[in-house]
Amino acid sequence: MNYGEPAQTAPRRIRSAIFAVLAVGCAAIIVALIHQSTASPSSSIASSIDIPRGDHGGQSGASSGVADGAVPDGVTVFDNGVPAVAKLDPALLGALRRAATDAKDGGVEFVVNSGWRSPKYQEELLREAVSKYGSEKAAARWVAIADKSLHVSGDAVDIGPSGAAAWLSKHGAKYGLCQIYGNEPWHYELRPEAIDDGCPPKYADPTKDPRMRR
Structure with missing residues (x-):
């Protein structure tokens, strides 16, 4: 053995x-x-930018719904049934749609993360920002009061994902679409003069914008 x-x-x-x-x-x-x-680029960016999600991603803890300007996932500039899109200034919306049509030829799609908002929704987002940052002064870098907000007036739109915002940063001026704030690369407004003269210099953040002063 x-x-x-x-x-x-x-x-x-x-x-x-x-x-x-x-x-x-x-x-x-x-x-x-x-x-x-393979994670979504937009979700990575959202987690790395320290701002209220409701101000750029259309999602927050606010109780207001779609009727007040909250934006469901995947809404584009062509979705007339969503108030956040339909209640934008017609000239701004027209410029966005022209740009989006051209961008699509290059495989870029514009998603509306936030557009028109009701005063109620804007105030909810502001309260969230104050809670997050500890003061109205700090929150003002990201969320305006309702009577100053360009979202409430329908004159501003937050565009995603990052590739679409980058496309607008490069090509937006020829449609009159300009990034206004250095700290918000997704925030665009209509500047018709930019078609001939280019976009104006950006403000560092909304607190430097004279329109936001009380």
């Missing part, structure tokens, strides 16, 4: 178990890396 043979069985089983655990661990790491690399 060979007494050495059974003694080798246990080490082989242990090695097999170790290899199995390592294989499972490596597979989990690979899956996690693939998921991270």
Whole structure:
């Protein structure tokens, strides 16, 4: 009888178990890396920019609904049934649609993250921002009071995803569409003179904009 043979069985089983655990661990790491690399660019940007989500992503803890200007996911500048789009200034909306039509030829789609808002919705977003940043002064860098907001008047739109905002940054002037604030690359307003003269210099943030002063 060979007494050495059974003694080798246990080490082989242990090695097999170790290899199995390592294989499972490596597979989990690979899956996690693939998921991270394919994650939505807009969601990555949203989590890295420290601003109220309701002001640029159309989503927040506010109680106001679509009728007050909240925007469901995936709304484009052509969605007439959504008040946030339909109640934009007609000239602004027309320029957006012309730009969006041309951008689509290059595979770029404009998504409206926020457009027209009711005064009620604007005040809710402002309260959220004050709670988040600790003061009205700090919140004012991101959310205007209702009677000063260009969203309430229908004269401003927040465009996503990042590729669409980048397209507008490069091509928007020829449609009269300009980024107004340095800290909000998604916020666009109509400046018809930009078609001939280019967009004006950007304000660092809304607190530097004379229109926002009380």
